[in-house]
Amino acid sequence: MRAFHLILALAALLLAAPAARADDAFAQALGALNAESYADKIAAAEALAALGDGRAAQVLDALADGRLMVAADGAILIDQGGSYADPISGKIVTAQAEAITVNNRLRSVARAAAGRLALFSPDAAARKAAVEAIMNSPGPEAADMVRAALAKETDDSVKAAMITALASLDLTSPDPARRLDAVKQLADSSDPSVRSQIETLLQTETDTSVRQVAEKSLASIQFRVTLMGFVANLFQGLSLGSVLLLAAIGLAVTFGVMGVINMAHGEMIMLGAYTTFAVQQLFRALLPPDLVDLYLVAAIPAAFVVTALVGMGLERGVIRFLYGRPLETMLATWGISLVLQQVVRQIFGATNMEVANPAWMTGGWELAGGFTLTYNRVIIIFFCLAVLGGLAALLRWSSFGLHMRAVTQNRPMAAAMGIPTGRVDALTFGLGSGIAGIAGVALSQIGNVSPNLGQAYIVDSFMVVVFGGVGSLWGTLVGAVTLGVVNKFLEPYAGAMLGKILVLVFIILFIQKRPRGLFALKGRSVES
Amino acid sequence: MLMVENIDLYYGASHALRGVSLQAAKGRVTCVLGRNGVGKTSLMRAIMGQQAVRSGVVQWEGADITTLPAYERARAGIGFVPQGREIFARLTVRENLETGFAPLKRAERTIPAEIYELFPVLADMHSRRGGDLSGGQQQQLAIARALVTRPRLLILDEPTEGIQPSIIKDIGRVIRLLAENKIKAFGEMAIVLVEQYFDFAKELADDYAVMDRGEVILAGATAQMVEADVRKHLTV
Amino acid sequence: MHAMLNPAQRGFWIGFMALGALFLLVIPGLNLLVPVESALHVPNYMVTLIGKYLCYAILAMAMNLVWGYCGVLSLGHGAFFALGGYAMGMYMMRAIGTRGSYGNAELPDFMVFLNWKELPWFWMGFDNFAFALLMVMVIPGVLAFVFGWLAFRSRINGVYLSIVTQAMTYALMLAFFRNEMGFGGNNGLTDFKDILGFDLSQSSTKLGLYWLTALLLGATFLVVRFIAASKLGRVMMAVRDAESRVRFLGYSVTGVKLFAFTVSAVLAGIAGALYVPQVGIINPSEFSPANSIEIAIWVAVGGRGTLLGPVLGAFAVNGAKTWLTGAAPELWLFALGALFIIVTLALPKGLVGLWADLRTRMAKENAHD
Amino acid sequence: AEDTIKVGVLHSLSGTMAISETTLKDTVLMMVDDINKKGGLLGKKVEAVVVDPASNWPLFAEKAQELLEKEKVAAVFGCWTSVSRKSVLPVFEKMNGLLFYPVQYEGEESSRNVFYTGAAPNQQAIPAVDYLMSKDGGEVKRWVLAGTDYVYPRTTNKILEAYLKSKGVKAEDIMINYTPFGHSDWQTIVADIKKFGTAGKKTAVVSTINGDANVPFYKELANLGVKADQIPVVAFSVGEEELAGIDTKNLVGHLAAWNYFQSVKSPENDAFIKQWQTFIKSPKRVTNDPMEATYIGFKMWTQAVQQAGSTNVDAVRQAMYGQQVKNLTGGTAVMNTNHHLSKPVFIGEIQANGQLQTVWKTKDVIKADAWSPYIPESAKLTANWTYPWVCGNCTEPKFK
Amino acid sequence: MTDDMLMDEPRGPGMATPGSILYVDSVTVSFDGFRALNELSLIIEPGELRTIIGPNGAGKTTMMDVITGKTRPDKGDVLFDGGVDLTRLTEDQIANLGIGRKFQKPTVFEHLSVFENLELALKCQRDTLSTLLFRLNGEQRDRIDQVLGTIGLADKVRMLAGALSHGQKQWLEIGMLLMQDQRLLLLDEPVAGMTDAETEATAALILELHKDPHHSLVVVEHDMEFVRALGARVTVLHEGSVLAEGSLDAVQANAKVVEVYLGR
């Protein structure tokens, strides 16, 4: 019945009720939002929504987002990112204001209420979101509301969402016919929440025809959900693989090409991540807020340059004296890694640094089956392929690439051919380090930025390069992706811990079969 | 003109070259002879800059190159065929040859067709890895690779080792032609050749030097060489 | 017998005896007999500390046997150490009996509060000291043998071997982390009370353990020396140089490596078993790859492929760590990192190399006089 | 020298735990600085002896022994992880030292040589679950217990499981998940949590995920769109310091339970925050619960020393019992004879600025249970050390 | 099939003399499609000295790789001493059967001394335990001294093999072969990099070995004077199979051999 009133009120609104009266009621309901207890705030939010005032939607949104403020004089204002708007007049005002505190319950009530109001919004996306909001906390009148909205709906995708929503609400209807309809409607869904609703229904359903259809629908939903689960696993595997790959590419140069067992590789990644942080802070300090997100783009060359320079310094200062003594290099680079960690601790402190995802890397596409394709992971997959492709091209086709390989295979002979070995060594190590730095930029987007960052990746990186076959970029790629996918397919069954153990056992056994990695070079050339 | 004057070279405490001097003029083949372990390779490495000398001077085209790093010497026109081939094992044959572009100007970066005429097998095996080649094929590749740099001084340390007789004959002919500046792709050249095979050396050499125990014992023009004296130093 | 010793060998035995006397007699003596106020007194914590270093020294010698002589860089040697430690820890855990928090005679505390009802089969027998002692050697030995047999037979070598051993220790670390495994998860085994009835909190017990460790270090030294000086030692070095060439001479490279690896693992297990009662805890972090890398670093710092080097390296690196973490807690990583860099750049043969260099230099100067 | 009183600071300054522990080292230094400015203790200066156990458990034991035996410190402030505490425990018991342990932990321990100033499970976990089951908390019916695989989460979850079942939650409505330390790829688990939350019952996550793993966990939550009003996550190991390393814009509303929040207004807290930011020379540095626990522990120790008139461990221990220190959040913390504190409990929601805002708090302080009543074996035990009882883990006090 | 016509002696699977020391039948080895050995067949009789020549890349070294177990053939049989199938054995097992090899590129243990290199090659029990307990006896020491004299490195016994010159390493490797005292000796270009005098000495050494019927020898060389000095039967390999076989004179007269190998 309340819903019916609500619809009436909405209709009244559409008929343009006298403005002054509406203002009064609105202001009163608004003021009540600044109550002491959450219970009172919730009541106030519901009352505000019940007014059917078009202005209520943005107030409730602001409330849910924590942007609803109360000024020193008690006026309720909406924070619009720096400036305040008076929700009653819509005017911009200047004031000292404090946010109205919200808790999760109030937040979801406000969001659902805003959703109900937005059901009739002119914006189709907003209507669709509204359906979702209502479904997240369906009140008793939800079905009536959605039905009313459906009658007016013109957009097909919103319509579909509403029909699904209605159907799932109808599942609990006392009328078997409605339930039957609902169950039929939902057969095409691939939403796991629908699946569990039908499962719940089946536990209590007594009507045999409904049961039958429900079971069939369940099977078809189950199939699609499983399929999407498989796709999701695959994507997650690729994504994990791309992270492993990114962490390992730089090592594929310093270790794979140069043969330097570079224990400081992880620290190069870390330096890249810290450079990202520094660039972000610089952007935050110097640029207007809407440009800050570009920091990530600027961080890529910055991180490359910083880590490449550090790498070149290390090569000239330490590593070059150790060519042909790989194990000593390991020892020295281990020392370097300790020093670099401590340097960063001294400069930035031991705690995690906050690196924010730019807006365009936050969130994801909600696909069917409860599977979300997150932007940051998709971007990282493409980014890592681009880096790998670039590196492969450089190695294969540039004369620098040729010199790099010649120098590392036979340094004295390369010199006798006129190749400046010192410079090439420094540049190669710089390149590998620089790529590690770029990886740091990407990894800062999904993990933490702390002095220990590098340690988290070093074991995995070596594992990937060796598993793929030292010296083979292609092997590094396939190795990383294989390990990522294997891991992600094991994890649902074995759990994260056992999954990881199994992957390691897999590597150990695999190497028995191919003692020089996945893409091992064969023939005499390997021995010499 | 290459002038090595009075160089001393040590491996740690062992004295491998003792006051060695050697000259090699353009247009001539200078042959270094000597038994195993007398220091021939050490001398070549000293000229190339792969091994530092303790004292003495190495001069090339009038400039003192004693302390120049090896790659600068390569850029100054010295080409090197080392003993033991020293092929870049995991580069393809083509890439091995292309490492010879390093000292060249961009416009000159081509592989002279004459190289493939001399060593046809290299053309067949262009994309095979250098390390996969047979010993003799690698030796051919090593010579070819040095020629790609268009050297003005060519150092050959036992270049015929492991090569089949027919190609040895060809190599001999080519060395002659190179010294006489008769191959179009290459300019005037001084050639230093280390060789164990006496007949081959005698046939090719304009000048010769015989080493024993880190010293040059005999040297001069081949025309004036007393074969018996030389042979005496080549037997145990 | 003595008449046959050449001067170099005599030098060795004199040094060996002198070191033995230092560790077995002088240090305990200074601890027990010299009054606490005296400057010469060796305090208890120092004895514990040196005892710990002695365990590390055994471990380093074990590592040196495979890496230094045989060229097999195992980055998983910490695993054998840890397994030996766990075996000993399990004995001491069982020896707690009803003295645990929950007073359960059968089950260790961590099993009680995770609701385990009975002792898992692999804990059986560990209440018997002799059995535990056997396991201290057998478990690492068998693991090394099986793992090594698989790896060496497949001709996994170089970095591939290193990484696979690292994967092994890493996998073991994760496995021991799992509480379901029944080894106390992250906390590992701790709260030990006594060993063979000797109260672990007594200084005399600590001194006894210290003494035993010193003795076993001496024994390890002799074992490694015997192997290194044998023809097998030379074959091992040949394997290090040119593995495939050795095969053409008719030696089984797999057999040689397997021998070194297994012996080394057993020695590492013994070191671990001596270590645990002295530090009072064993947990999965002993399996961490970083720990294993550190073992290699002790060896490299001391001098790879030398007899004394690993011992020196273990003492030097751990001594530096002890000192610096107290003296410069915020800067010590700089110092330690710099130490590693400097040793590799300036002392390619490790600390032992430095000593040898000094000796030859002195010999030369004497010759000039 | 004789005119100083030494205290040991045993927190990792390098290695994996440095992220958390460095702050506590600085807190102790600040407290020492403070007391020296006020004239010292018993007329002597207090001197902090800082060592770095480097996140390495055997090194913890070594350093503890060094502090007690070589430096002869009067008390030690230190440790974070339970395993580090376990590793130093025999040393403190043998040498009769005093350790102040400032971190929330799993309980099931009461050593007469340790004072535990962080929360026991009943001061953090149980209230948090109670809150989520309440109307305000969203009447949660379905639970994910996600933790790092080590003893604190295991024990906490075990207690919670027993507790939830006692409240009528069915086994199928509890999902338990453990991950390794430093776990970084949360895609599968967060997706599973989302799926678990689609059953039509209100679902919440109780996170005992520790340390480094939290940043990627929360990033994944944000990116997969797990919103606090749908599936709230309540964490016991995530405080202001951890949040400072995470972009919290998309995490608003997720929860944490502690005994202290920086955002709680009180004169003591204002002063403390100011003192901290001045000491650390950064107006942006946050404060957190283990810092308060360190603060309370240090204050109590100084009070006990003053009361005892000596730093003698036995005397100080006796004086510690019943010792009171004003909480930074109001009210008073009391040291009980089970070596644990009575403290208030707060539940807060994460804000966009990285602070935690109280949404619920206990009316009174809660007394810590060293031995949990929800574990059958443990429920029988008591912890009580008042002279002349000698009892830490016995079923009843042993009068002598 | 190979050019059977050029063969001056019939051969084939049926003709395997049970007593042959080495029996190579239709062995094919290919690398990425390139056939390094193509249906190669070859028989060495006990006590025989055989020289093998052929163009660079003909497959001579590959053949030795197959015999010594370094390379597994794609197909074909390699039988030793009348019956042992070598294609199933590892390098060390083959060496222990009595097959020794000198590599084309001298390979010695660079970080061991000349003496130790020879000691390792010494004929004795090779299993791990015996090696651990091995003690050099006087006789064996004498043998080492004798070989040291033969290879002219007596003054370099204590030197690390890595510090030897190229030719000295060749000699050391020959010395190691002598120490092993195997039944079948495979020598890949033993005189490369030697002076004429040394080449003569090596030829004499090989002939000396050949005198002992216990030894069978296969020698690969490009030095025709050396081949002539050996005076043995010559097999010419070309593109992975036998092109011709016979006395040196016969082979040198073969037009095809002249074309692909000797040159004009």
Ligand SMILES: Nc1ncnc2c1ncn2[C@@H]1O[C@H](COP(=O)(O)OP(=O)(O)OP(=O)(O)O)[C@@H](O)[C@H]1O
């Ligand atoms: N790296 C080295 N370390 C120490 N000594 C060396 C080294 N290389 C060569 N020698 C020594 O220097 C001497 C000269 O060696 P070199 O290689 O120059 O001789 P060679 O005349 O080229 O001999 P071959 O004809 O055998 O090639 C030899 O006695 C050798 O032992």
Ligand SMILES: Nc1ncnc2c1ncn2[C@@H]1O[C@H](COP(=O)(O)OP(=O)(O)OP(=O)(O)O)[C@@H](O)[C@H]1O
């Ligand atoms: N791994 C490989 N990949 C590709 N080709 C190979 C490989 N190994 C050998 N070959 C080729 O097989 C052929 C036979 O080589 P082999 O070394 O047996 O020749 P050879 O007769 O010993 O020659 P030489 O007289 O030059 O030593 C050569 O053409 C070589 O390039």
Ligand SMILES: NC(N)=O
């Ligand atoms: N005690 C803890 N949080 O490890």
Ligand SMILES: [Mg+2]
């Ligand atoms: Mg030479």
Ligand SMILES: [Mg+2]
């Ligand atoms: Mg060959």
